Amino acid sequence: MTPKKVAAFAIGPIGGALLGLISLPIITWFFSQEDVGRMAMLQVAIGFSTLFFSLGLDQSYVREFHEVTDKPSLLKRALLPGLILLVTTLLTLVMFGGALASWLFEIPEWHLSLLASTALLAAFISRFLSLVLRMNEQGLAYSMSQLLPKLLLLAVIGTYVVIGAEKSLTNLVIANTSALICVCIIFAYNTRREWLASVTASLDIQHLKHMLRFGLPLILGGIAFWGLTAIDKVFLRTLASFEELGLYSVAVSFAAAATILQSVFSTVWAPTVYKWASKGEGLENVHKVSRYILALVVLAFCLAGLLSWVVTFVLPPKYDAVRWIVVSCLGFPLLYTLSETTVVGIGISRRTGFAMLAALSSFAINLVGNWFLIPHYGAAGAAVSTCISFWVFFVLRTEFSIYLWKSMPRLLLYAFTLACVSGAAVFTLWGETLRGLMAAYWVLLLCAAAYSFRGEIRDASVFALQRGRAASVRRG
Structure with missing residues (x-):
C-alpha cells in the first residue's frame, strides 16, 4: 500500500476522532448524564449484533476477495445469510413492542425499539459495504463515508441547540440513528455497482458452506x-x-x-x-x-x-x-x-x-x-x-x-x-x-x-x- 493510499484511509479515523471530540462536549451539556449512558448501551448492542449476525462471513469475504473473479456473487454470499437472520430477529423483537428499548434503555417504548432496530440494521449493512471499499483500496471514499455521518450528527445536535429542541432520549437516539442511516446510504452509493450486480448474482451454496466453515470459528474469538x-x-x-x-x-x-x-x-x-x-x-x-x-x-x-x-x-x-x-x-x-x-x-x-x-x-x-x-x-x-x-x-x-x-x-x-x-x-x-x-x-x-x-x-x-x-x- 502506497503512502498516498495510507493517507487516504487515515483521513477517516483522524477526522472522525477530532469531530467526536467536538461533538462530545456539546452532547454532555445538552443531554442528561443518564441518556448519555443509555446511548452507550446502544453502541454495545451495535457492536455485538454486527459481530454475531455477520456469522464470520465478513472475515471470509476478506479472505476470499482476491481469489474469486465474481466479486458481486461473493458479496451476496457474505451479506445475505446474516442479513436475513438479523432482519428476522429485529422483526420479532419489534413485535414485542418496547422489549428491545426496555433492555437497552430501561424505557419500554415501541418507537425507541424501532429506532434502535433501524440503527442496528444500518450498522450491519454498512459493515459489509465498507469492506467493498477497503478491499478495492478506495481509501478516500471509505474515509469520507466515516466523516460525513460525524458531521451530520454534529449538525443535528447543533440544530437541537439552536431551536431549543427537547433534551430527550428520543431526540438523542434520532440523531445517532440518522447518522448511521446516512453512512449506510453513502456506502451504498459508493459501492452501487458491486451490490446492484450482487442482487442478480447466483448464490453458490457449496461455496457459502466453505465460507461458513472458515468464518464461524472466528466468532468465538470475536x-x-x-x-x-x-x-x-x-x-x-x-x-x-x-x-x-x-x-x-x-x-x-x-x-x-x-x-x-x-x-x-x-x-x-x-x-x-x-x-x-x-x-x-x-x-x-x-x-x-x-x-x-x-x-x-x-x-x-x-x-x-x-x-x-x-x-x-x-x-x-x-x-x-x-x-x-x-x-x-x-x-x-x-x-x-x-x-x-x-x-x-x-x-x-x-x-x-x-x-x-x-x-x-x-x-x-x-x-x-x-x-x-x-x-x-x-x-x-x-x-x-x-x-x-x-x-x-x-x-x-x-x-x-x-x-x-x-x-x-x-x-x-x-x-x-x-x-x-x-x-x-x-x-x-x-x-x-x-x-x-x-x-x-x-x-x-x-x-x-x-x-x-x-x-x-x-x-x-x-x-x-x-x-x-x-x-x-x-x-x-
Missing part, C-alpha cells in the same frame, strides 16, 4: 474481544447506574483520540509485516518498531496523567471525575496498538487459536475485575479493570508470539507498560487524594522513558530534520 472491550458497560448498567455509565462512556470517548494511532498504525503495519514475511526479510525491524510504539505509549500515558485536568474546561461540572478515569481508559487503544507489534508471530505461523486464547483469558480477567471493582468504585472500577485486562492481553499475545515464532527482548516492554498501567490504576482510583504524588510519578516516568529511548528520540529528530530540509529544497 465475541471474546467484544466482551473484553464492552463487558464493562454491561456491568455498569447492571451493578451501578446509567449515570455511572454515562460518566464512563464520556471518558472512553476522550480516550478514543488514541485510536488515531491505532487506526493509522494498523493500516500500515499488517500489510508491511506480512510482506516482509513473504520475502523472508525485514523481520529484524519488528523489535525496532515495537520500541518506537512503546515510547509513544509511555508518552501518551504520562501526558494524559499530567494534563487530564484540561477536560474539565469543556465538560459540565458533573463530569469532573472524567479527568481521573480517562487515563485508565487509554489502556485499550494504546496497549492494543503495542500488542500489534509483538503479536506478529501468531499471524506468521497461522496459529490464530492462540490469539483467541489470549482474548478469552483477558475477557475472563475483565469479568472478575468488573464484578469486584464496579460495586465499590463505579466507572473508575470499570476503567481500571479494563486497563489491567488489556495489559494481560498484551503480555499473552507477546508470549504466545514468542512461543510460536522467535524470541524478542521484552523486559523494557513489560517494565514500562506495567508502570503505566499501575500508575493509571492508582491515578483513577485515588488520584484526587494523591494529586501531588501522582504528578511527580508521571514526571519521573517521563524522564525515565526519555533516557531509555534517547536513541529513538535522536533518530526521529534527525529524520524530521532531514525531511524538513528536503521540503525546503523542493519549495525553493
Whole structure:
C-alpha cells in the first residue's frame, strides 16, 4: 500500500476522532448524564449484533476477495445469510413492542425499539459495504463515508441547540440513528455497482458452506474481544447506574483520540509485516518498531496523567471525575496498538487459536475485575479493570508470539507498560487524594522513558530534520 493510499484511509479515523471530540462536549451539556449512558448501551448492542449476525462471513469475504473473479456473487454470499437472520430477529423483537428499548434503555417504548432496530440494521449493512471499499483500496471514499455521518450528527445536535429542541432520549437516539442511516446510504452509493450486480448474482451454496466453515470459528474469538472491550458497560448498567455509565462512556470517548494511532498504525503495519514475511526479510525491524510504539505509549500515558485536568474546561461540572478515569481508559487503544507489534508471530505461523486464547483469558480477567471493582468504585472500577485486562492481553499475545515464532527482548516492554498501567490504576482510583504524588510519578516516568529511548528520540529528530530540509529544497 502506497503512502498516498495510507493517507487516504487515515483521513477517516483522524477526522472522525477530532469531530467526536467536538461533538462530545456539546452532547454532555445538552443531554442528561443518564441518556448519555443509555446511548452507550446502544453502541454495545451495535457492536455485538454486527459481530454475531455477520456469522464470520465478513472475515471470509476478506479472505476470499482476491481469489474469486465474481466479486458481486461473493458479496451476496457474505451479506445475505446474516442479513436475513438479523432482519428476522429485529422483526420479532419489534413485535414485542418496547422489549428491545426496555433492555437497552430501561424505557419500554415501541418507537425507541424501532429506532434502535433501524440503527442496528444500518450498522450491519454498512459493515459489509465498507469492506467493498477497503478491499478495492478506495481509501478516500471509505474515509469520507466515516466523516460525513460525524458531521451530520454534529449538525443535528447543533440544530437541537439552536431551536431549543427537547433534551430527550428520543431526540438523542434520532440523531445517532440518522447518522448511521446516512453512512449506510453513502456506502451504498459508493459501492452501487458491486451490490446492484450482487442482487442478480447466483448464490453458490457449496461455496457459502466453505465460507461458513472458515468464518464461524472466528466468532468465538470475536465475541471474546467484544466482551473484553464492552463487558464493562454491561456491568455498569447492571451493578451501578446509567449515570455511572454515562460518566464512563464520556471518558472512553476522550480516550478514543488514541485510536488515531491505532487506526493509522494498523493500516500500515499488517500489510508491511506480512510482506516482509513473504520475502523472508525485514523481520529484524519488528523489535525496532515495537520500541518506537512503546515510547509513544509511555508518552501518551504520562501526558494524559499530567494534563487530564484540561477536560474539565469543556465538560459540565458533573463530569469532573472524567479527568481521573480517562487515563485508565487509554489502556485499550494504546496497549492494543503495542500488542500489534509483538503479536506478529501468531499471524506468521497461522496459529490464530492462540490469539483467541489470549482474548478469552483477558475477557475472563475483565469479568472478575468488573464484578469486584464496579460495586465499590463505579466507572473508575470499570476503567481500571479494563486497563489491567488489556495489559494481560498484551503480555499473552507477546508470549504466545514468542512461543510460536522467535524470541524478542521484552523486559523494557513489560517494565514500562506495567508502570503505566499501575500508575493509571492508582491515578483513577485515588488520584484526587494523591494529586501531588501522582504528578511527580508521571514526571519521573517521563524522564525515565526519555533516557531509555534517547536513541529513538535522536533518530526521529534527525529524520524530521532531514525531511524538513528536503521540503525546503523542493519549495525553493
